[in-house]
Amino acid sequence: MDQLRAGVRLRIVLGHLGHPLAAAIVAHPTSGTSSPASFQPQQFQYTLDNNVLSLEQRKFYEENGYLVIKNLVSHADIQRFRSEFERICRKEVRPPGLMVMKDVAIVKSEQNLSEKSVTKIQDFQEDEELFRYCTLPEILKYVECFTGPNIMAMHTMLINKPPDVGKKTSRHPLHQDLHYFPFRPSNLIVCAWTAMEHIDRNNGCLVVLPGTHKGPLKPHDYPQWEGGVNIMYHGIQDYEKNNARVHLVMEKGDTVFFHPLLIHGSGRNRTQGFRKV
Ligand SMILES: CCCCCCCCCCCCCCCCCCCC(=O)SCCNC(=O)CCNC(=O)[C@H](O)C(C)(C)COP(=O)(O)OP(=O)(O)OC[C@H]1O[C@@H](n2cnc3c(N)ncnc32)[C@H](O)[C@@H]1OP(=O)(O)O
Ligand SMILES: Nc1ncnc2c1ncn2[C@@H]1O[C@H](COP(=O)(O)OP(=O)(O)OP(=O)(O)O)[C@@H](O)[C@H]1O
Numbered sequence: 001m002d003q004l005r006a007g008v009r010l011r012i013v014l015g016h017l018g019h020p021l022a023a024a025i026v027a028h029p030t031s032g033t034s035s036p037a038s039f040q041p042q043q044f045q046y047t048l049d050n051n052v053l054s055l056e057q058r059k060f061y062e063e064n065g066y067l068v069i070k071n072l073v074s075h076a077d078i079q080r081f082r083s084e085f086e087r088i089c090r091k092e093v094r095p096p097g098l099m100v101m102k103d104v105a106i107v108k109s110e111q112n113l114s115e116k117s118v119t120k121i122q123d124f125q126e127d128e129e130l131f132r133y134c135t136l137p138e139i140l141k142y143v144e145c146f147t148g149p150n151i152m153a154m155h156t157m158l159i160n161k162p163p164d165v166g167k168k169t170s171r172h173p174l175h176q177d178l179h180y181f182p183f184r185p186s187n188l189i190v191c192a193w194t195a196m197e198h199i200d201r202n203n204g205c206l207v208v209l210p211g212t213h214k215g216p217l218k219p220h221d222y223p224q225w226e227g228g229v230n231i232m233y234h235g236i237q238d239y240e241k242n243n244a245r246v247h248l249v250m251e252k253g254d255t256v257f258f259h260p261l262l263i264h265g266s267g268r269n270r271t272q273g274f275r276k277v
């Protein structure tokens with residue numbers, strides 16, 4: 001906990017700020033140094049050696065840049081996070097450093113009332129209840145597969161995607177999280193994104209372009225959307241249109257871990273509910 005709190009700012013993005021991956025020692029036949037019997041050529045670039053992920057899961061993340069773990073966070077914990085979010089929206093608590101963001105279409109409308117206008121809260125590291133998410137053993141167990149054991153929470157958010165008012169402002173353009181991160185190395189950063197309810201294309205699920213974590217960080221800018229774009233919702237202009245988009249349908253408690261270079265976004269929320277992650 002103290003180690004986690006030592007971070008700059010927190011999110012469900014977790015990273016490793018320590019050493020780069022140790023370079024493999026290559027044995028030279030005449031040098032006298034011998035190769036350990038267990039030496040294997042480096043097969044994996046995006047995951048670390050431990051016994052948590054199956055070979056199949058590891059290969060999936062290496063190839064696609066994300067991994068969904070079903071039913072990872074308990075419904076009881078999710079209910080507690082939901083209650084705390086509602087308390088924050090009612091202004092019963094105001095943790096230091098917290099940023100409350102409203103949808104650009106709703107902030108300028110008559111509907112700008114209470115939690116129905118809050119699109120997300122960011123940087124909730126000082127809220128003890130919400131920060132419990134970053135300390136859940138089941139989350140950290142998987143995070144460690146990507147970051148190694150010295151884990152630091154860097155940025156936190158609870159997203160409450162509102163019903164779209166017809167201007168498509170509830171969408172989140174396709175982007176790479178690394179665009180927002182001034183720290184590296186990228187392969188030792190991972191995002192954990194937990195569904196707080198059933199999420200599919202109707203309420204604006206996460207959309208990913210598999211394999212794009214192998215590419216570079218691309219230029220980002222505001223999309224040219226007529227109905228308006230939320231502040232800081234930058235998107236990639238020139239992504240590969242042939243790259244298959246995969247819509248991640250998730251149940252409450254399911255968690256997707258993804259690489260900060262993976263191109264992802266989310267569609268509009270066509271329901272009347274507030275889609276929470
Ligand atoms: C902070 C990063 C945001 C990332 C967003 C995208 C997330 C992608 C996920 C990827 C991972 C992200 C990880 C990020 C971590 C690193 C971040 C590094 C970048 C920074 O640190 S940037 C610095 C911090 N950034 C901000 O604080 C964002 C800007 N925030 C604000 O401007 C305000 O706090 C905010 C949220 C707009 C609310 O202001 P507030 O004064 O409380 O609100 P008002 O109602 O008084 O409105 C003032 C004014 O703003 C207009 N407004 C309100 N909401 C929006 C909106 N959603 N979009 C556009 N415009 C908005 C409102 O209409 C008012 O305008 P007027 O013209 O009427 O004055
Ligand atoms: N052709 C496109 N050009 C640019 N961005 C796109 C395009 N298609 C989708 N996106 C981006 O990907 C996100 C997810 O797309 P998706 O198609 O799921 O959402 P949607 O268009 O809002 O809903 P739906 O397609 O289900 O009607 C969108 O919010 C948008 O940011």
Ligand SMILES: O=C(O)CCC(=O)C(=O)O
Nearest residue numbers: 159172177193265266277
């Ligand atoms: O949940 C969403 O709508 C998008 C979230 C996102 O981009 C992120 O968590 O990095």
Ligand SMILES: [Fe+2]
Nearest residue numbers: 175176177264
């Ligand atoms: Fe993102």
Ligand SMILES: [Mg+2]
Nearest residue numbers: 245266267268
């Ligand atoms: Mg679409």
